[in-house]
Amino acid sequence: MMLALPSTREEAWRWSDLSALPALAAASPAGGAVDAAEQWLGLGGPRLLFVDGRLDRDASAPGAVALGPVDAASAHPLARLATGEGWTLAVDGVLPAPIEIAHISTGGANHLPARIVLAAGAQASLVETFVGDGWANRLTHVELGERARLTRALRLLQTTGFVSLRDEAEIGPEAHYAATVLGAGGAGSRIDAALELAGKGAFADMGGALLARGEQRHEAAIVMRHALGGGVSRQVWRAVADDSAAASIASRVEVAREAQKTDGEQSLRGLLLKRSAAVNLKPELEIFADDVKCAHGAAVGELDVRALFYLESRGIPPEAARALLTYAFVVDALELIGEGPVRDAFVADAARWLDGEGQKG
Amino acid sequence: MTNQMLKIDNLHATVADKPILKGLTLSLNPGEIHAIMGPNGAGKSTLSYVLGGRPGYAVTDGTVTLDGKDLLALEPHERAAAGLFLGFQYPVEIPGVSNVQFLRTALNAQRKARGEEELSAGAFLKIARAEADALGLERDMLKRPVNVGFSGGEKKRNEMVQMGIIAPRLAILDETDSGLDIDALRVVGEGINRIMRKPDKAVLLITHYQRLLDYVKPDFVHVLADGRIVRSGGAELALELEREGYVDIAA
Numbered sequence: 211m212m213l214a215l216p217s218t219r220e221e222a223w224r225w226s227d228l229s230a231l232p233a234l235a236a237a238s239p240a241g242g243a244v245d246a247a248e249q250w251l252g253l254g255g256p257r258l259l260f261v262d263g264r265l266d267r268d269a270s271a272p273g274a275v276a277l278g279p280v281d282a283a284s285a286h287p288l289a290r291l292a293t294g295e296g297w298t299l300a301v302d303g304v305l306p307a308p309i310e311i312a313h314i315s316t317g318g319a320n321h322l323p324a325r326i327v328l329a330a331g332a333q334a335s336l337v338e339t340f341v342g343d344g345w346a347n348r349l350t351h352v353e354l355g356e357r358a359r360l361t362r363a364l365r366l367l368q369t370t371g372f373v374s375l376r377d378e379a380e381i382g383p384e385a386h387y388a389a390t391v392l393g394a395g396g397a398g399s400r401i402d403a404a405l406e407l408a409g410k411g412a413f414a415d416m417g418g419a420l421l422a423r424g425e426q427r428h429e430a431a432i433v434m435r436h437a438l439g440g441g442v443s444r445q446v447w448r449a450v451a452d453d454s455a456a457a458s459i460a461s462r463v464e465v466a467r468e469a470q471k472t473d474g475e476q477s478l479r480g481l482l483l484k485r486s487a488a489v490n491l492k493p494e495l496e497i498f499a500d501d502v503k504c505a506h507g508a509a510v511g512e513l514d515v516r517a518l519f520y521l522e523s524r525g526i527p528p529e530a531a532r533a534l535l536t537y538a539f540v541v542d543a544l545e546l547i548g549e550g551p552v553r554d555a556f557v558a559d560a561a562r563w564l565d566g567e568g569q570k571g
Numbered sequence: 572m573t574n575q576m577l578k579i580d581n582l583h584a585t586v587a588d589k590p591i592l593k594g595l596t597l598s599l600n601p602g603e604i605h606a607i608m609g610p611n612g613a614g615k616s617t618l619s620y621v622l623g624g625r626p627g628y629a630v631t632d633g634t635v636t637l638d639g640k641d642l643l644a645l646e647p648h649e650r651a652a653a654g655l656f657l658g659f660q661y662p663v664e665i666p667g668v669s670n671v672q673f674l675r676t677a678l679n680a681q682r683k684a685r686g687e688e689e690l691s692a693g694a695f696l697k698i699a700r701a702e703a704d705a706l707g708l709e710r711d712m713l714k715r716p717v718n719v720g721f722s723g724g725e726k727k728r729n730e731m732v733q734m735g736i737i738a739p740r741l742a743i744l745d746e747t748d749s750g751l752d753i754d755a756l757r758v759v760g761e762g763i764n765r766i767m768r769k770p771d772k773a774v775l776l777i778t779h780y781q782r783l784l785d786y787v788k789p790d791f792v793h794v795l796a797d798g799r800i801v802r803s804g805g806a807e808l809a810l811e812l813e814r815e816g817y818v819d820i821a822a
Contacts, residue, residue, distance in 0.1 A: 521673070
């Protein structure tokens with residue numbers, strides 16, 4: 211397969227590092243037995259295990275999730291590869307427990323489309339976890355009817371390789387969409403979303419924490435488009451970069467002429483753990499309506515040396531003090547996760563990443 | 572002589588290459604409370620930071636030992652584990668870290684460094700609540716982020732709660748009385764006595780004013796001026812300073 215990738219000369223891809231993808235696309239997965247036991251949070255809902263993009267039926271209990279061809283297509287340069295078989299969740303009631311999806315990759319590349327359709331008043335919650343090696347490429351289409359409510363939590367914990375996510379959502383009147391992403395593994399990432407607040411009074415929240423070390427590149431590119439009025443959008447992102455890693459967040463809010471009384475807020479903050487690391491933050495507003503409230507903040511800094519000394523003077527070793535302050539920096543982006551056990555798991559994953567940082571000295 | 576706890580000998584220190592401490596000599600024995608008074612710019616806070624090991628405070632000459640061990644060779648967290656507690660003049664706000672999390676991490680790190688067993692969450696909370704109650708700090712504030720949104724007085728009480736939980740052998744308290752109203756001053760003074768007035772502990776109180784010394788009676792009072800101890804005496808020296816000011820005495 212000839213892999214055509216966007217160039218960093220394109221503004222939307224300027225911070226991307228897709229250099230690993232051609233080799234991964236050409237390689238084959240190692241396959242073999244995988245153990246998904248550790249990936250489940252035990253939330254009591256349906257479970258789906260995808261190994262290299264294919265459902266492992268024995269390890270799955272898909273519940274309301276249907277497998278097969280997916281009615282989703284995208285012109286997005288990476289997501290357009292995610293065609294054919296995938297999963298679809300169509301709900302017209304309230305799902306009692308979150309759906310857990312584990313994506314385990316064993317090398318090479320896998321592409322998987324998905325579609326989530328919530329009818330008016332429907333509610334669902336999904337947790338997706340990415341582990342292993344290789345390139346996991348995902349397209350997720352979302353359609354929320356009036357007053358529907360979807361929450362998503364995405365953990366990017368792959369050891370090596372690359373995870374690319376493309377979310378395209380259409381959020382209906384007074385519907386609620388919330389997605390929280392944690393990038394805490396060793397793989398590179400591109401988290402890409404185009405969320406349209408299509409109905410009046412729609413709500414969209416997308417944010418998270420991207421933790422990068424070594425040569426790692428994490429990148430989020432989010433566009434929230436307010437098409438009609440009275441909508442509320444929130445983006446709280448925290449980026450941490452150590453060594454010569456880079457974490458980049460481009461977050462745009464577009465407000466159409468019809469979208470009066472829009473309330474948009476972006477809070478982008480970066481933390482450099484070493485001077486050789488990089489954090490890129492690009493908050494953007496494009497407003498065509500005249501009665502809107504849009505706030506955005508972006509700031510990059512280092513750990514507060516006064517706070518470090520305060521912690522150390524109480525007996526906390528320097529590495530643990532750094533980890534504690536870094537944890538404090540990222541945790542407010544993860545505390546937006548509504549479900550306690552999911553939030554706890556994400557916070558624990560972030561803490562584990564920080565422990566690794568502690569051991570490196 | 573043999574059981575000196577803290578021994579500072581001819582200490583010279585600079586901040587940004589500027590000499591601040593210029594040959595300071597001072598010894599504390601277990602069971603003693605010493606007060607250091609002096610005008611602004613004398614080097615009082617520099618002394619506390621040098622003893623605590625704050626980066627940017629460079630020792631250029633002299634020695635400091637704690638229980639006979641070279642204190643200056645230790646990292647700040649190792650000094651804490653060795654029994655040193657530094658009460659900050661301006662306690663630092665740490666958003667996102669709760670008081671409980673901070674202090675439990677600190678106490679257990681110290682215990683671990685000393686080869687002692689870590690405290691369980693329950694055992695720790697019991698101690699923390701008792702200290703908060705004793706110092707009139709709302710228990711609720713233990714759950715709040717460290718010093719965030721605390722008033723000046725609450726921050727100082729919180730320093731004392733920390734001291735009570737950590738139970739150090741030697742406390743260096745830098746202007747713990749500043750920013751306190753008269754009731755808080757009494758509570759904090761009583762806290763210092765309760766926690767530190769013991770045969771095996773010692774306190775170095777750094778203060779501008781005599782008023783804290785009404786509650787915490789010092790065994791010795793020293794006047795620090797231009798980086799040196801220029802006069803030492805008993806508790807009565809503090810009263811004399813309050814009456815006559817530093818100018819004549821330091822001269």
